[in-house]
Amino acid sequence: MKLIRFTIFCFTFSVIFMILFTSPKREINFVRADEEIQVENPEVIQHSTPTPETPTVAPIIADNSTPIREMIDFYAEMFNVSKEMAHYIVKCESNYNEKNVGDSGRSFGLWQWFLPAHPEMPKECALDSTCSTIAAMKDLRAGKVRQWTCGKYYLEETNHL
Numbered sequence: 001m002k003l004i005r006f007t008i009f010c011f012t013f014s015v016i017f018m019i020l021f022t023s024p025k026r027e028i029n030f031v032r033a034d035e036e037i038q039v040e041n042p043e044v045i046q047h048s049t050p051t052p053e054t055p056t057v058a059p060i061i062a063d064n065s066t067p068i069r070e071m072i073d074f075y076a077e078m079f080n081v082s083k084e085m086a087h088y089i090v091k092c093e094s095n096y097n098e099k100n101v102g103d104s105g106r107s108f109g110l111w112q113w114f115l116p117a118h119p120e121m122p123k124e125c126a127l128d129s130t131c132s133t134i135a136a137m138k139d140l141r142a143g144k145v146r147q148w149t150c151g152k153y154y155l156e157e158t159n160h161l
Helices: 002-022 068-078 083-094 123-127 129-141 149-157
Strands: 028-032 057-061
Touching: 068 083, 068 129, 083 129, 083 149, 123 129
Parallel strands: none
Antiparallel strands: 028 057
């Protein structure tokens, strides 16, 4: 039994070593983003006509060398959401800190997902910048801007009351 555990440990260690030290610096992963989205509050969405060329797969740089701001821009464009609004919310909620924890340990990540109000949001996703940004873009696209305190501030400042 100890030999089996040791063998598994060695195999796992060698795989991790290979990934860390033999992978190219900028490995690209892909995230599916082709879910149907219902728009509830269209006046807060950046107005443009979706095209058939809208990508259904989004490239993500795995080594975190791409700044968070560029990732937010990418997904805002992909989901046809105002970049200004997305950046306003993230800057206000977490100051672009993807590991931010607030509300006495109940809100997490870039977007400060308040988990008691969002039981569908796993904590792991809230703390993952890509996962949480995709979820936030879907909600913003659906007009759910007011679920963030900073979203309410944005609407007030831009007269989208």
